[in-house]
Amino acid sequence: MTKQRYAAGLAITVLLSGVLLSCDNDSKPRDKAGDRSGMTGADLVNLTGMPIVKEPITLHIFAGKSPTSHPDWNQVRIWQEYERMTQIHTQFQMVPFDQLSSRRNLVLADGDYPDAFMTSRLSSADLLRYGQQGVFIRLNDLIDEYAPNFKRLLEKYPEIRKGLTMADGNIYSFPSFYDPDFMSMLIGYPLWVKADWLDKLGMEPPETTEEFYQYLKAVKETDLNGNGKADEIPYGSVGTSALLNHLKGAWGLGNRGMGHSRVDMDPETNELRFIPADPRYKELLQYVHKLYAEGLLEKDIFTVKSSALYANGTRGVYGSLLVPSPFTLMNQTGYVGLPVLEGPHGDRLYSHVKTPLIHVGAFVITDRNPYPEATVRWIDYFFGDEGSKMFFMGIEGESYVETPDGEVVYTDSILNNKSGRTFEQELSKYVVWLGGSYPGFVTKKYFKGSESLPESIEAAERVRPYVVKEIWPPFTYTQEETERMSILSADIHPYVDEMVARFINGSVSFNEWDSYVSTLKQMGLDEYMRIYRSGYERYMQGSK
Numbered sequence: 130m131t132k133q134r135y136a137a138g139l140a141i142t143v144l145l146s147g148v149l150l151s152c153d154n155d156s157k158p159r160d161k162a163g164d165r166s167g168m169t170g171a172d173l174v175n176l177t178g179m180p181i182v183k184e185p186i187t188l189h190i191f192a193g194k195s196p197t198s199h200p201d202w203n204q205v206r207i208w209q210e211y212e213r214m215t216q217i218h219t220q221f222q223m224v225p226f227d228q229l230s231s232r233r234n235l236v237l238a239d240g241d242y243p244d245a246f247m248t249s250r251l252s253s254a255d256l257l258r259y260g261q262q263g264v265f266i267r268l269n270d271l272i273d274e275y276a277p278n279f280k281r282l283l284e285k286y287p288e289i290r291k292g293l294t295m296a297d298g299n300i301y302s303f304p305s306f307y308d309p310d311f312m313s314m315l316i317g318y319p320l321w322v323k324a325d326w327l328d329k330l331g332m333e334p335p336e337t338t339e340e341f342y343q344y345l346k347a348v349k350e351t352d353l354n355g356n357g358k359a360d361e362i363p364y365g366s367v368g369t370s371a372l373l374n375h376l377k378g379a380w381g382l383g384n385r386g387m388g389h390s391r392v393d394m395d396p397e398t399n400e401l402r403f404i405p406a407d408p409r410y411k412e413l414l415q416y417v418h419k420l421y422a423e424g425l426l427e428k429d430i431f432t433v434k435s436s437a438l439y440a441n442g443t444r445g446v447y448g449s450l451l452v453p454s455p456f457t458l459m460n461q462t463g464y465v466g467l468p469v470l471e472g473p474h475g476d477r478l479y480s481h482v483k484t485p486l487i488h489v490g491a492f493v494i495t496d497r498n499p500y501p502e503a504t505v506r507w508i509d510y511f512f513g514d515e516g517s518k519m520f521f522m523g524i525e526g527e528s529y530v531e532t533p534d535g536e537v538v539y540t541d542s543i544l545n546n547k548s549g550r551t552f553e554q555e556l557s558k559y560v561v562w563l564g565g566s567y568p569g570f571v572t573k574k575y576f577k578g579s580e581s582l583p584e585s586i587e588a589a590e591r592v593r594p595y596v597v598k599e600i601w602p603p604f605t606y607t608q609e610e611t612e613r614m615s616i617l618s619a620d621i622h623p624y625v626d627e628m629v630a631r632f633i634n635g636s637v638s639f640n641e642w643d644s645y646v647s648t649l650k651q652m653g654l655d656e657y658m659r660i661y662r663s664g665y666e667r668y669m670q671g672s673k
Contacts, residue, residue, distance in 0.1 A: 174275070174502045180216040181506045187218045188504060189243040191236060193229045193250060195564020196435045197458070199557040206524050206559045217507055226250075226564070237264065244498035245508075248566040251302065251490025253295065253603050254611045260301040261608055265493045266501055267299045275505040278513035279303065282570060292486040292602040296610075296667070303508050305488040305565075308572045313580045313589035315483050316596070317387070318453045319466030320375050326353045326448055337471045338379050338416060341449075345425040348448035363425040365442070366451040367435055369417060369633055372426075375451060375481045376417070378595075379472030380409040383480030386600035391625070392661055393480075401662055403654060405625045406646050411639065412473070414632045421633050431630060454579030457552040466588025469595040479595040484602045491568035511569045520567075521575040523559030539577060604664030617657045621649060 173182050192202060199205050202221040212218050222243060224232045233249050236242045237259065259265045272280055283290045286306070293300045307314045326348060327334060335341040345363035353361055366372060374390060377383045382404050385393045395402040404410055420426050427433055442450065442459030455461035471477040494504050510516035522529040522537050529537050539556070546555045553563050561567065562578075579585055606614060628645050631637035637645075 170500075171502050173500065174506060176275075179214045181510075182216050182500070182503050185216045185218065186500055186503060187220060188245060188498070188500070188507070189220050189222070190245045190247050191233065191243045191249060192221045192223055192246075192561075193226050193233075193248040193566055194223045195226055195566075197553045197557065197563045198561055199563075202561050205557070205561055206527065207519060207561065210524055211519070215507060215510075217503065221247075224249075226566075242495055242497060244495060244500075245504060246490075246493050246495070247568065248491060248561075249493075250488065250566050251493060253489055253605055254615060256301045256490050256493070257295045257297065257606070257608060257611050259493075260295060260299060261297060263496055265301040266496055266498070267301065268303075268494070268505070269300050271501060271505045272300065275502050276509035276512070278509050278516070282306065282512060286485075288602060289486055291668075292484075292605075293489055294605070296605050296607045301493055302490045303492040303512075303568045304486055305491040305568055306570050307483065307485045307487055308570070309485045311571065311573050311576070311580075312593055312596075313585045314571055314573075314576065315485065316479065316589050316592060317481055317483060318451060318579070319585070319588035319592070320470075321450045321452070321455055321464040322467055323353075323448050324463050324465045329353055334465065334467055335470065336468055338376065338473065341467070341470055342416075342420065342425070345420065345448065346423065349423075349425055353448070354445060360444075360446050361448060362427060362441070362446050363448045364420065364450070365427045365433075365438055365447045366430065367433055367438055369421075369426070369430060369630070371451040372417060373413065373629070376470065376472075377404070377410070377413055378478035378480035378597075379470045379476055380413045381472070381474065381476035381478060382407065382409055382413070384478060384597050384599075386480065386482045386484055386597050388484035388486075388603055389601050391622075392658075401658055401665060403649075403658060405629065406649055406654065409474075411642050414629065415639060418633050418635060418639075422635060431634070454582060454585065456582065456584075457579045460551055465584060466591060469592050477595055478597060479592045480597055482596050482600060484600050486602045488566050488568075489603055491566060508568060517570055517572065517575050520569055521560065521562055521571075521577065523556070528556065528559040537575065537577075601665075601668070604661070604668050606660065606664050606667075610660045610663055614657065614660050617653045617660075620652045621654060621657060624648065624652065 173184065173186070175181060175183060194200070194202075201223060202208060203219075208219050208221075229250060233246070233251075242264070256265060260267065272283070286309075289304065289306055290300070293302060293304060295301065309315070322334060322344065327344070330344070330347050330351065330353075332340075332344055332347070335344050348361050348363040351361070352359070364372070374383065374387065381396070383390070383393055384396065391404050393402055393404060394400070417426075421430070427438070438452070439458050441447070442452070442455060442461055445461055447455075449467075450464065452458055455464045469477050469479045492508050494501050498504055511520045518537060522539070525531065527540070528543055529539050531537050543552065543555050546552075557563055562569070573581060580589075628637065632639060
């Protein structure tokens with residue numbers, strides 16, 4: 130039945146692709162001949178320096194867009210300046226992140242895909258599938274010849290090559306890779322609490338899950354902003370997944386980091402463990418259900434959009450938040466990152482830590498691209514020092530300046546905008562990394578986003594002693610394993626997400642937990658875990 134549903138879904142996807150794409154002017158078929166230079170291949174490319182190509186060319190790029198990024202990258206200053214430097218014009222087709230998966234899959238199914246995909250959140254499974262089909266081109270030799278910056282990173286950090294090399298031995302993508310020493314970047318965003326509200330309540334920053342509950346309860350019951358209204362919101366985020374991922378370390382779960390949010394290693398058996406079926410995960414859900422039932426979470430937490438959350442945040446009504454930065458997104462100061470919370474069994478683990486190889490499929494080149502060599506040079510620039518500065522800081526003299534001691538800092542118009550625009554709103558005129566999923570090498574030297582703020586660095590140092598010791602990068606699978614995992618995941622993952630939400634909101638009783646686990650077994654959880662173990666063993670063999 131699962132196979133039938135999968136086949137039917139695929140058929141519908143192919144059928145709908147023509148309809149949806151015909152409604153989108155940016156997705157209409159284009160005359161590729163009009164984009165061609167008189168020269169092709171290696172003859173077109175300068176091996177070093179600028180411009181990259183000897184004659185102007187155009188690249189068409191499908192790009193995922195976050196809510197905080199500029200709505201039209203074709204107008205962003207970095208691409209205007211980079212075109213002047215390289216002689217390569219870029220035409221971006223923008224797709225919001227909340228539509229990204231379906232739109233990307235439709236474009237690929239239809240066959241009228243662009244020269245490249247950027248910030249499109251392609252998984253290892255996607256890379257292998259479309260790589261073996263020939264849709265995404267093999268990059269091994271092109272990297273050796275045309276990507277000196279990225280090649281140096283592969284040599285310095287062998288884990289990049291290991292994570293990008295698919296089961297067939299090929300590399301199909303450029304990733305987003307975080308400097309392993311950049312801890313405030315790896316921990317994502319902290320669990321923020323309002324420091325002056327703690328002071329008013331006479332409380333210390335919570336150190337246990339029970340103390341966190343007591344703080345949220347006190348926020349709900351106290352007129353902390355002094356306006357005579359009960360408008361304080363104890364906790365805010367978009368959905369509950371961020372909160373669950375932050376709290377599960379307090380129950381000893383997630384001990385291999387966020388790269389594998391559903392699977393970790395059971396310390397008692399040394400066997401892989403499916404976290405959402407573990408008895409301790411049930412306890413975690415019961416805790417979050419209590420917060421929800423007592424009105425301590427955002428009222429519309431399952432449906433609230435980022436824009437509404439940020440708008441609420443500008444009013445200073447949240448007692449705690451899970452966002453990258455209350456300052457950059459909401460112009461709110463005075464929030465501090467919590468220490469790692471201790472759970473009911475004495476566990477105190479910071480599991481919300483990312484693998485440095487954060488997005489394996491941040492940039493891919495397709496077989497429709499007439500200029501693969503030039504495209505590799507185009508993207509490789511951003512993995513070097515000068516390109517990294519440009520990608521994250523923008524244009525010198527406009528969005529950043531360099532101090533006498535060599536530090537680069539954003540201009541005052543970015544940091545203290547007089548029109549009331551937030552830091553990210555103003556910066557989005559110049560750069561496109563806002564919201565994540567971009568290709569590049571992220572270092573503290575040039576990345577000046579929310580993770581580089583003093584309060585973010587302090588929060589990272591506060592949790593550093595409790596960060597999980599072994600962080601798994603993405604595993605790779607064979608084509609057969611990938612296909613089976615895709616089918617199994619299509620049933621298991623949505624079912625888990627649905628039931629987690631229903632357990633939290635109370636529409637399903639925790640008396641149904643055993644039935645929930647039994648249904649997962651019927652959906653093929655045992656096979657799912659066998660395939661997972663195959664990927665884990667392949668990873669371990671590569672580590673030797």
